[in-house]
Amino acid sequence: MSDRAKTLLLHGGVLVLLFALQFVLPAYHHGNLARIMVLASFAIGYNVMFGYAGLLSLGHALFFAAGMYGLGLAVAHGGADPVSGLLAGIAAALAVSVAVGLLALRTSGVAFMIVTLMFAQVGYLAVLYFGTYTRGDEGIVLQQAQRVLWGIDLTQPGARYFAALLLFAVCLLATLGLVRAPFGKVLIAIRENEERARMLGYDVFRYKLAAVVISGVLSGLAGAVYGLLFGFVGATFASVQYSIFPLLWVLLGGAGTVLGPFVGTLFMFYLIDLSSAVTSAYMLVAGVALVLLTLFAPQGLVGEIRNRIWRWLP
Structure with a gap:
């Protein structure tokens, strides 16, 4: 079997498995997995910029929040339907990412890291x-009637799960196509040796800008869908922690791997969830796990699998 066939079989199998889990998971884990898939889509957007283009951003909460508040x-204030709201969120994320x-x-x-952090803080x-419009820390609560898309009530667990799965599938397959295309190969070349890529005639700035825009739009789309599916748009999602989270998820799962963001998000979500049931120092548990993974799996979980077993993993 060719590497291309193995890649399509693996990623298609993951999507099929997630589809099947909808029918067997208990209610608690059913809701958790829907949230994880949306957050993993956010991490996938971050991975385009960090994992493939080599641009370490500390301000990705700005793109997530731009999409969320655009919707x-x-x-809430413009009376838009969910489709128009999603388009508004994507447009907001696009404008912010270009700027x-x-x-x-x-x-x-380091200067790039600081500048992106400053933009996010702004x-x-x-x-x-x-706050008159955004309601600050209190946030905007979207009513049930405002979350009906094409007659489908997204407040219902089943509809919400399938919407989250659709978003995740689009982001996953788009990234898979991107990294296998010439554009993705150029991004990897820039990440590995920017000067050599420039000497070969590539417009490095243009490719980096495209990576930032693609990353920002995917992250903004995830933010808009999160607000629509879970009915809340708040300032917390624009704070520093939501710039750090996607970095941790990508590092844990494996930067520069297509499935890494999902694996990292799933791992960190349940690590915090399970440890918080045992101790109030759950972030200490997460920190220890992160240190151990950094020491013994520096390429991340999927990255280590690629290095040691399946070298064909994208």
């Missing part, structure tokens, strides 16, 4: 400052 404000990319890519390395403070 939330359009639906951030054009400005932040004038820097590199976004967070803007959410608080315009």
Whole structure:
């Protein structure tokens, strides 16, 4: 069997498994997995920028929140339907990612990290400052009637799960196609040796900007869908922790791997969930696990599987 066939079989099998789990999971884990798939889509967006283009951002909460508030404000204050709200969220994430990319890519390395963090903080403070519209920390609660898409009530567990699965499938397959295309190969070349890629004639800035925009739009789409499916749009999602979370998920699962963001999100979500039932120091447990994985699986869980067993993994 060719590597291409193995890749399609593996990723298709994961989607089929997630589809089947809808019918057998208990209610608690059913809801958890829907949330994990949306957050994993956010991590997939981050992975495009960090894992494949080599751009370490500390401000990805800005894109997630842009999509979320684009939808939330359009639906709550503009009376938009869910489809128009999703389009508004995508448009907001697109505009923000283009602006951030054009400005932040004038820097590199540590300076790029700091600039992206500063932009994210500006976004967070803007959410608080315009609390009349955003309702600040209290957030915007979307009513059940505002979450009906094409006659489908997304407040129902089954509909919410399938919507989350659809989002995850789109993000996963889009990333798989991207990394196998010439564009993705160029991003990897830039990540490995930017100067050599420039010497070969590639417009490095243009490719980096495209990576930032694609990453921002996928993350914004995840934010918009999260707000629609779970009915809440709040300032917490624009805070620093939601810039750190996707970095941790990608590092745990394996940066530069297609399935890594999902595995990392699933692992961290349930590690915190299970440890919090045992001790109030659950973040200490998560920290110890992160240190151990960094020491013994520096490429992440999927990355180590690729290095040691399945070298054909994208």
